Amino acid sequence: MDTIEYLTGQFHEFPQDSIDRGLDILRQDAFNAFNTMGIPGMKHEEWKYTRINKLFNTDYSLSADPADHSVSTSDLGPYRLPGNKDANELFFINGRFAFDLSVIQSAGLQVLPISTAYNGEHRDVIAENLSHSSRYLKDGINALNTAFLQHGVFIQVGRGLILEHPVYIYNITDARTANIFSQPRSLVNINEGAQVQMVETFITFGMNESFTNQVMEVVVQQDAVVEYYKIQNDASHTNQVSTTHFRQTAKSYVHTVTISLNGGIVRNNLNMVMDAEHCESHLYGLYFQQGKSHIDNHTIVDNAMPNCLSNEFYKGILDGNSSGVFNGKIFVQRDAQKTNAYQSNKNVLLSEEASVNTKPQLEIFADDVKCSHGCTVGRLDEEGLFYLRSRGISEKIARSLLLHGFVVDILDKIRLAVIRNYADQLISERLEFDIS
Amino acid sequence: MKPEIYQSPKNDMNDELSTIEKTVLSDYKYGFVTDIEADEAPPGLNEDIIRFISAKKNEPEWMLEWRLKAFRHWSRLAAEEPKWANIEYPPISYQDIIYYSAPKQKVKPNSLEEIDPELRRTFEKLGISLDEQKRLSGVAVDAVIDSVSIGTSFKEQLGEMGIIFCSMTDAIQEHPDLVRKYLSSVVPITDNYFAALNSAVFTDGSFCYIPKGVRCPMELSTYFRINAENTGQFERTLIIAEQGSYVSYLEGCTAPMRDEHQLHAAVVELIALDDAEIKYSTVQNWYPGDKQGKGGIYNFVTKRGICKGNNSKISWTQVETGSAITWKYPSVILKGDNSTGEFYSVAVTNNYQQADTGTKMQHLGKNTKSRIVSKGISAGFSNNSYRGLVHVAKNAVNARNYSQCDSLLLGDKCGAHTFPYIEVKNNTSVVEHEATTSKIGEDQIFYCNQRGIDSETAVALIINGFAREVMNQLPMEFAVEAQKLLAVSLEGSVG
Numbered sequence: 001m002d003t004i005e006y007l008t009g010q011f012h013e014f015p016q017d018s019i020d021r022g023l024d025i026l027r028q029d030a031f032n033a034f035n036t037m038g039i040p041g042m043k044h045e046e047w048k049y050t051r052i053n054k055l056f057n058t059d060y061s062l063s064a065d066p067a068d069h070s071v072s073t074s075d076l077g078p079y080r081l082p083g084n085k086d087a088n089e090l091f092f093i094n095g096r097f098a099f100d101l102s103v104i105q106s107a108g109l110q111v112l113p114i115s116t117a118y119n120g121e122h123r124d125v126i127a128e129n130l131s132h133s134s135r136y137l138k139d140g141i142n143a144l145n146t147a148f149l150q151h152g153v154f155i156q157v158g159r160g161l162i163l164e165h166p167v168y169i170y171n172i173t174d175a176r177t178a179n180i181f182s183q184p185r186s187l188v189n190i191n192e193g194a195q196v197q198m199v200e201t202f203i204t205f206g207m208n209e210s211f212t213n214q215v216m217e218v219v220v221q222q223d224a225v226v227e228y229y230k231i232q233n234d235a236s237h238t239n240q241v242s243t244t245h246f247r248q249t250a251k252s253y254v255h256t257v258t259i260s261l262n263g264g265i266v267r268n269n270l271n272m273v274m275d276a277e278h279c280e281s282h283l284y285g286l287y288f289q290q291g292k293s294h295i296d297n298h299t300i301v302d303n304a305m306p307n308c309l310s311n312e313f314y315k316g317i318l319d320g321n322s323s324g325v326f327n328g329k330i331f332v333q334r335d336a337q338k339t340n341a342y343q344s345n346k347n348v349l350l351s352e353e354a355s356v357n358t359k360p361q362l363e364i365f366a367d368d369v370k371c372s373h374g375c376t377v378g379r380l381d382e383e384g385l386f387y388l389r390s391r392g393i394s395e396k397i398a399r400s401l402l403l404h405g406f407v408v409d410i411l412d413k414i415r416l417a418v419i420r421n422y423a424d425q426l427i428s429e430r431l432e433f434d435i436s
Numbered sequence: 437m438k439p440e441i442y443q444s445p446k447n448d449m450n451d452e453l454s455t456i457e458k459t460v461l462s463d464y465k466y467g468f469v470t471d472i473e474a475d476e477a478p479p480g481l482n483e484d485i486i487r488f489i490s491a492k493k494n495e496p497e498w499m500l501e502w503r504l505k506a507f508r509h510w511s512r513l514a515a516e517e518p519k520w521a522n523i524e525y526p527p528i529s530y531q532d533i534i535y536y537s538a539p540k541q542k543v544k545p546n547s548l549e550e551i552d553p554e555l556r557r558t559f560e561k562l563g564i565s566l567d568e569q570k571r572l573s574g575v576a577v578d579a580v581i582d583s584v585s586i587g588t589s590f591k592e593q594l595g596e597m598g599i600i601f602c603s604m605t606d607a608i609q610e611h612p613d614l615v616r617k618y619l620s621s622v623v624p625i626t627d628n629y630f631a632a633l634n635s636a637v638f639t640d641g642s643f644c645y646i647p648k649g650v651r652c653p654m655e656l657s658t659y660f661r662i663n664a665e666n667t668g669q670f671e672r673t674l675i676i677a678e679q680g681s682y683v684s685y686l687e688g689c690t691a692p693m694r695d696e697h698q699l700h701a702a703v704v705e706l707i708a709l710d711d712a713e714i715k716y717s718t719v720q721n722w723y724p725g726d727k728q729g730k731g732g733i734y735n736f737v738t739k740r741g742i743c744k745g746n747n748s749k750i751s752w753t754q755v756e757t758g759s760a761i762t763w764k765y766p767s768v769i770l771k772g773d774n775s776t777g778e779f780y781s782v783a784v785t786n787n788y789q790q791a792d793t794g795t796k797m798q799h800l801g802k803n804t805k806s807r808i809v810s811k812g813i814s815a816g817f818s819n820n821s822y823r824g825l826v827h828v829a830k831n832a833v834n835a836r837n838y839s840q841c842d843s844l845l846l847g848d849k850c851g852a853h854t855f856p857y858i859e860v861k862n863n864t865s866v867v868e869h870e871a872t873t874s875k876i877g878e879d880q881i882f883y884c885n886q887r888g889i890d891s892e893t894a895v896a897l898i899i900n901g902f903a904r905e906v907m908n909q910l911p912m913e914f915a916v917e918a919q920k921l922l923a924v925s926l927e928g929s930v931g
């Protein structure tokens with residue numbers, strides 16, 4: 001594969017850090033791991049249903065210089081999320097953080113290039129947490145991102161800060177002139193007692209091929225409260241592997257909602273490592289795909305310590321030729337007694353060509369736990385349709401009503417009202433359903 | 437919670453509890469060895485051994501060719517023993533296993549009376565009646581010891597109805613057309629590593645053919661026994677139910693206690709034609725190894741049935757208490773329209789046992805239904821995994837599946853794992869899966885204690901309740917034995 005040769009060349013071209021070898025060693029190890037493991041194929045248990053090999057047959061270019069992007073503020077205009085005036089906006093263009101475009105309104109929210117942060121005061125937290133996700137994701141894709149992490153950024157929310165303005169993170173791929181392979185990388189440190197709402201989205205400009213391999217690692221310190229929303233509604237010729245890895249280092253609260261509405265091949269890895277007692281986490285997800293989209297949600301919840309609660313609920317609607325994958329893993333480690341871990345996945349298949357593969361998996365090594373998982377696959381309830389139709393509602397509207405009812409309990413988990421309304425609007429438009 | 441020292445109650449609560457009481461205190465009771473001379477092949481695996489087995493069995497040429505083909509396929513795979521299951525074991529040395537071992541009998545017995553009395557005693561000790569006079573038991577038995585079948589009871593009576601029930605060896609001799617037609621039609625020789633190995637070296641097993649419209653009047657049963665040392669047991673079972681027929685089939689297994697691991701790699705194939713029903717029940721009680729995890733049987737079994745005809749039904753019920761390692765996925769291919777597949781399982785692991793078991797339901801035909809009920813109980817240092825696949829193909833209109841897998845953990849050093857795969861390619865189908873994992877609630881124990889039931893009995897009672905849904909599927913003859921087994925397997929794990 002030429003792409004791999006190209007990436008190898010790019011890897012060796014980057015100058016090494018002269019001050020400290022720590023990051024270089026991490027990169028080199030990751031690159032070796034990538035060479036050993038390669039691009040995961042269908043024989044890789046975690047990639048059984050999602051084929052990404054063919055994405056590497058395209059000739060991509062990696063963005064050469066972080067400052068050298070041709071995206072202007074006016075290009076961004078129509079793509080910015082609602083409520084942006086009141087938000088901190090962080091832009092990644094082709095995998096590089098764009099300091100010139102980003103707007104930071106909250107004092108205490110800080111973004112630094114990863115090497116600056118590592119060579120400065122944040123060394124310990126970076127050394128401990130950077131690439132923590134590779135312990136859970138044993139595949140070449142995660143290693144490939146780490147091999148290029150010199151472009152990454154360190155995002156920090158100061159101690160005890162309750163951010164008034166949410167943080168919007170845009171992963172922008174500018175594929176107007178070339179096929180782009182981009183690898184955004186960030187490590188987010190939410191300090192003790194901080195509270196933050198994050199919204200992440202993916203946008204591609206232009207009609208060339210794009211492939212985004214993103215990794216975001218979030219460290220959640222004691223008493224921190226994190227809400228994290230991911231909205232995926234990119235064009236259908238774009239592909240992404242998006243990894244979001246949370247590590248709760250002390251008792252804290254994480255609430256995530258992942259909404260996936262469009263894209264070519266979309267793979268989400270959402271990991272929740274509960275590395276301390278009394279952690280609580282909620283993972284909600286909704287995927288509504290049509291056309292030839294392929295959506296794959298892989299989640300790992302690792303209950304490593306006692307007295308934690310995790311709750312996971314994913315819902316999906318698959319229409320057209322789309323295919324969906326849900327793979328939820330719950331680990332309850334030895335000694336993680338008194339864990340409560342729940343998981344549920346519900347799917348509706350709307351068309352004859354749509355398919356779904358779901359695998360709710362439990363691995364439990366402690367006995368004093370309550371764990372459950374469930375999943376269903378079905379179609380729209382005929383009785384519900386009949387009920388509505390017998391009251392003079394057309395079949396089309398009846399279907400829309402039922403589907404809207406199906407998704408609304410996930411949408412309600414989005415606590416940021418502007419984003420909830422935005423997601424609801426996107427779905428309602430697709431359902432041709434008037435929410436008013 | 438510390439269990440009270442068990443004291444037998446003055447008045448038995450009821451029969452069920454008293455059987456548990458008796459058996460709770462006993463160890464693996466089938467661990468004896470029968471001292472009988474055996475006719476053995478030298479250890480090792482090569483084409484000569486396969487020719488030797490085939491010649492011993494006086495097999496036709498096509499059978500030998502078939503075996504050799506399987507062996508060559510296995511040789512190609514040899515380096516790639518499957519690693520995906522959630523089990524750990526040191527590499528098996530396939531060259532140290534004896535692939536053929538037959539109890540030496542002077543002449544081939546013509547009737548059951550002529551069977552070596554030592555062998556007969558073995559089976560009597562195991563509670564298996566080979567004696568046709570004991571009509572009360574009402575079960576036709578094919579007894580397989582090490583590599584060969586030593587006798588089949590009720591053969592003649594069944595023959596009158598057109599039912600063929602005999603050893604695989606006899607079937608190859610007497611009904612070659614049927615064997616050739618159906619053998620490896622459900623589990624191809626290239627299916628997997630252990631199926632290929634089995635096809636190459638299988639030495640015996642049971643063959644059963646139920647003709648059109650016949651309802652088999654009694655339970656058919658095979659009893660497998662490993663006796664000789666260093667042997668592997670490789671048996672092959674083939675059951676064919678013709679249109680409109682019904683058969684209920686039971687399988688039981690035991691082995692002596694030995695320090696080395698022994699390999700058991702069986703293949704079972706079921707074929708149900710139009711309107712036919714096959715009910716297959718297993719109580720697997722191979723020697724599980726001692727409390728330190730030493731010894732025990734490696735049980736690597738491929739079981740698969742095909743609902744070939746419309747309106748057919750295949751039902752698997754298994755109680756898995758034995759074996760050091762269980763690797764077993766009784767599956768159903770639902771090819772015929774309106775066909776039904778069922779899987780009921782209780783898997784118990786204690787000490788250092790490992791089980792990776794479950795089922796595959798392949799929905800291909802229209803209006804096919806499947807139901808999976810799996811109960812896993814882990815104790816001690818054991819690991820118990822459910823691994824199941826529900827696949828609904830594109831044309832399987834109105835397919836319906838319900839799966840339930842519950843795990844019960846006794847102790848904090850054991851593990852329970854669930855790996856359900858659900859693949860749906862048809863939008864008119866409905867698939868449901870649910871699973872729970874928990875331990876026995878202290879409130880439940882307290883409730884029993886309050887009523888004068890001590891903790892150990894209470895646990896046995898609760899476990900019996902937990903497994904009841906599956907136990908109810910077992911034929912009467914097996915249900916009692918299975919219940920006892922459950923208690924024995926978990927002995928000492930409570931507290």
